[in-house]
Each structure stands twice: as structure tokens, then as C-alpha cells.
Amino acid sequence: MQKIRSNLFAGLWTLWTAVFGLVLIGVIALGSQPKMVRRCTRLWARGVIFLLKWVVGITHQIEGLENLPAEPCLIVSNHQSAWETITYLLFFPEVAIITKIELLKIPIFGAFLKRSPMIPIDRDAGTKALRQMVDEGQRALEQGRSILIFPEGTRQAPGTPIEFKRGVELLYSKLNAPLLPVAMNSGLFWLPGNQTKRAGVIHVSILPAIAAGHKPQEAIKAAEQQVQSALNQNG
Numbered sequence: 426m427q428k429i430r431s432n433l434f435a436g437l438w439t440l441w442t443a444v445f446g447l448v449l450i451g452v453i454a455l456g457s458q459p460k461m462v463r464r465c466t467r468l469w470a471r472g473v474i475f476l477l478k479w480v481v482g483i484t485h486q487i488e489g490l491e492n493l494p495a496e497p498c499l500i501v502s503n504h505q506s507a508w509e510t511i512t513y514l515l516f517f518p519e520v521a522i523i524t525k526i527e528l529l530k531i532p533i534f535g536a537f538l539k540r541s542p543m544i545p546i547d548r549d550a551g552t553k554a555l556r557q558m559v560d561e562g563q564r565a566l567e568q569g570r571s572i573l574i575f576p577e578g579t580r581q582a583p584g585t586p587i588e589f590k591r592g593v594e595l596l597y598s599k600l601n602a603p604l605l606p607v608a609m610n611s612g613l614f615w616l617p618g619n620q621t622k623r624a625g626v627i628h629v630s631i632l633p634a635i636a637a638g639h640k641p642q643e644a645i646k647a648a649e650q651q652v653q654s655a656l657n658q659n660g
Contacts, residue, residue, distance in 0.1 A: 427481075431622045434480040438473060445469040449536060462540045463519065470514045477508075482624025483614050485512065489631035497571045498603040498634060499562070499596055501645075503587055503652050504575035505612030508627065513573060516629070521565035523558055523574040544572070555592055559599045566602055576645075583612040587653040594641035604635040606648040608655035628659040 445468075452465050477483040500517060502509060513520060524538065526545040538545055544561045546554045562572045574596065576589035597604055609629040615622050632651040635644050 427623065428621045430481050430624075431620055434476055434622065435620065437476050437480060441472050441476065442469070445472070459541055460519075463514075466541070467514055467518060470511050473511050474515070477622075481622045483508075483622060483627065484625075485609075485627040485629055487516065487629045487631065489633075492605070492631045492633050494603045494605060494634050496603065497566045497569055498605045499593075499600055500571055500573040500605045500607055501576050501589065501593060501648050501652075502573065502607040502609065503656065504577050504580050505583060505610065506580060506615035506617055508611035508615045509575075509609055517571055517573060519570045520573045521562070521570045523562070523572065548578075555595055558592065558596055562596060562600050566600060571605075572596070572600070572602075580612070580617050582617055583610060583656075587649050587656070589645055589649055594645050597637075597644055598641040601637045603637055604644055604648055606632040606635070606651045608632065608652040608659070610656060610659050630655040630659065 445465075449462070449465060452462060474485075500520070502513070510522070510524075513522070521542070521544050523544045523546055526547045544558065544565070546558055548554060558574075565572050574593055576593040577587070578590050607629065609627060611627045613623065614625045614627055632648075632655060635647055639647075
């Protein structure tokens, strides 16, 4: 039964995305500002969450909203599935997500990344990619937008020890913004590499922010430990 529900969700998600694509094309054609593009995309994300709840039986619970800084920040999250790349658009409405440049080739979604704009990075570009992350991250902060990065680099299966890549240390050191760790266990329900999804409640923990100005290596290690501790509690 869960496989049938998952397949139904996949079909409805594709249909909803196609409908949204027509809307997005119209919004872009009318010359709408990036803020309007992001607003329309949040509507799409709400639709996906609705389908997950009523078709698959996946809901979510957020803890720690009181930890959100008043000012724009650098958000670091573990990464287990496509779920967080969709729903974080709602949890952090004006966020600029650092993502791989290959996603620009995806129809509709690539147009959103360009027009939002997000921060696409060529991970094979080495130091050039790091400089681009810093420059575009600084620009996003100046616009009042927080920056989101998944510093594990790619999706990890549940139970994999948290280990952030070193590039996030440079971001923290250069951007002079609070560091906000976020943990979630989406991989227990939206299974990596498996089309069948499990019903249940995804737990999202917004953890205490780490102020700007600490030694980068120590700050990132503290964020890793916070995320790992939250995952140990919630799976």
C-alpha cells in the first residue's frame, strides 16, 4: 500500500510542478522581481507538503523556533533527502541556498534557482567556487537574506556520522554572521535512492545559534556536535 501511495505522490508531484512551471514562466515573463519569484515558489512548496501529508502520510514537527537569530545568518543543516531542499523554502522564507550548479539544468527548478536567485556552485572549481560562495553569500546578507548550506556535500543515509566539509569554515570566517545549526531526520521517511516513502513525522530541530567571531574550526565543530546530538535523540 505504501508503494502505491508513494507512486501516486510522485505522479501528483509531477503534475503540480508542471502547473507551477506555467505560473513561474508567466511570473518571469512579466518581469517580476526575485522576491515575487520566491513567494510563488513557497506556494509550490506548500503544495508538495500538502501532498506528502494527505497522500503519503508524512508530516513534520519543528522545535527551536526561539533560536532563530533576529538578523540574517549562515544556516548549516545535515542533508538526507530532497525533503529539506523543498521545505526549507518555507521554514526560512528569504533564504539563499548554496547548491550545485548542475541543478540549473533541471527544467522549471533551474529557472527558479536563477531567478530567485540562489547560489549555484561548481564544486569542481576549487578555490574559485569558495570565492564565489563568499562573494554571493555576502551579497545575500546585505539584502537581508540568510544563507543555507548543506556542508556534508551530498545526501547521507540516516545513521551516518555528521562531518561538515571545510569550505563552511571559510564562509563562517568571512561573512561575520551567526551560525545556525539545523538537524532533521527526513531520510527515515523519504528514503535516499528509494521511491517508496514511509509515513511518519519528520523532526526538525533548530539549534542554538553560534555567534560570529569565534575561531572557525571550533565553531563548525560545535555545530557538528549539536546536529549529531539532535539526530541521536530523533533518529
